[in-house]
């Protein structure tokens with residue numbers, strides 16, 4: 001699935017949060033949206049998802065203008081956002097329609113994939129943060145979305161869980177070739193996962209640069225190439241000058 | 244609070260944890276029972292020694308025999324039965340109206356602007372002040388009493404329903420929207436389950452008020468019921484009747500709350516609560 005943004009902006013009650021964002025993602029590309037807090041990353045992602053229809057400019061999925069939530073888009077939020085009254089399996093199959101048996105079979109399969117094959121009957125209160133986010137990932141994947149939108153999906157997790165889940169995401173990507181837009185403020189994460197990284201800055205947020213990572217995966221986490229790119233990114237973020 | 248009441252998430256699934264909780268529960272009952280038991284023994288002793296005059300505070304054994312006497316001649320069952328019936332009917336009516344109005348107000352901003360100020364204004368009237376008016380309108384029979392109780396039950400259920408619905412986490416609603424749920428599906432699959440805890444809290448406090456109001460309604464004029472026994476006890480100078488009636492109120496009231504509490508625990512078993520209330 002391809003994604004195209006043309007001069008996208010969003011204004012809340014006269015306050016512009018983000019403006020003039022143009023970018024495109026090809027089939028199976030992983031695009032990173034990187035920027036300091038408050039520069040409009042989540043706002044952009046919500047516009048792409050169709051949850052927020054009041055943006056300016058054009059957003060197209062497979063050439064179709066986005067208005068309203070798209071069936072082909074999946075969203076993974078920063079928090080797991082599981083329904084506390086549903087079991088793990090019920091949470092995962094929440095968005096599916098059809099016969100219960102089919103739904104559960106599909107849910108179980110995806111739970112095995114995220115490494116929670118034996119936790120389907122637990123309730124969210126019984127899960128650790130990492131497990132809960134795995135369930136959220138499974139819930140987003142079970143509908144086989146063509147584009148996956150991720151809003152700082154691993155930022156609340158400890159460093160080890162984070163790395164595990166990043167690898168899990170890459171496994172899924174390898175298998176399904178899902179186009180992804182990953183919002184993050186973690187430069188290492190963006191460098192590890194993304195094909196291209198779009199850097200936003202300022203208030204209102206605007207694109208300041210775009211970095212092509214172009215390294216083959218899996219990427220060694222400590223490679224010198226990634227370290228060089230990190231320096232570039234830090235420069236374009238220009239943290240010393242922005243307030 | 245008592246330390247044993249805290250259930251540690253994660254361990255509660257283990258059978259060992261369950262067994263521990265059971266002995267801890269028994270221990271809690273024992274500990275809580277010491278003081279009342281001691282008080283009753285002291286009271287009995289002092290009554291027999293003649294410290295409390297029996298026409299004002301009869302001995303526990305006298306009260307007990309008053310209760311068993313009423314149980315044997317059947318009057319206890321008819322008095323308790325009619326009182327339970329009144330509370331039950333008033334509770335059903337009050338809760339039902341509250342759910343309907345509360346849902347409408349919770350869901351529709353417009354309805355909130357139209358209805359809520361009026362309902363809040365009525366809430367500021369102490370509900371017992373309605374009693375004479377209801378009796379004037381509906382006579383001294385059942386309708387006025389049931390209405391009275393329904394009014395008492397209405398407000399807590401209404402308020403909790405409204406706040407439960409209005410307080411549903413916007414983030415969960417967003418998840419529902421992301422899966423393309425329509426308005427009706429959002430209500431049934433996200434909003435109602437999310438509002439359930441608050442609604443059940445409302446039911447429990449509503450029932451509590453129902454018991455308060457049945458006393459008032461039966462004091463004002465009744466020919467049957469536990470509240471009527473209070474009046475009889477006062478008029479015939481028989482404190483044991485009054486105290487027996489009070490005890491029955493307490494036992495039946497507690498029992499009804501316990502039933503609701505079990506329903507609540509069943510329905511909300513998924514909740515991550517540290518302390519059971």
Ligand SMILES: Nc1ncnc2c1ncn2[C@@H]1O[C@H](COP(=O)(O)OP(=O)(O)O)[C@@H](O)[C@H]1O
Nearest residue numbers: 012017018035036037038039040041042043044
């Ligand atoms: N619903 C909203 N109403 C008003 N202002 C908003 C809303 N959502 C976001 N904003 C504003 O838009 C700006 C960007 O927010 P956000 O997209 O959440 O930033 P980021 O995700 O990059 O940290 C912030 O200044 C925020 O206050």
Ligand SMILES: [Mg+2]
Nearest residue numbers: 041042043151
């Ligand atoms: Mg954000």
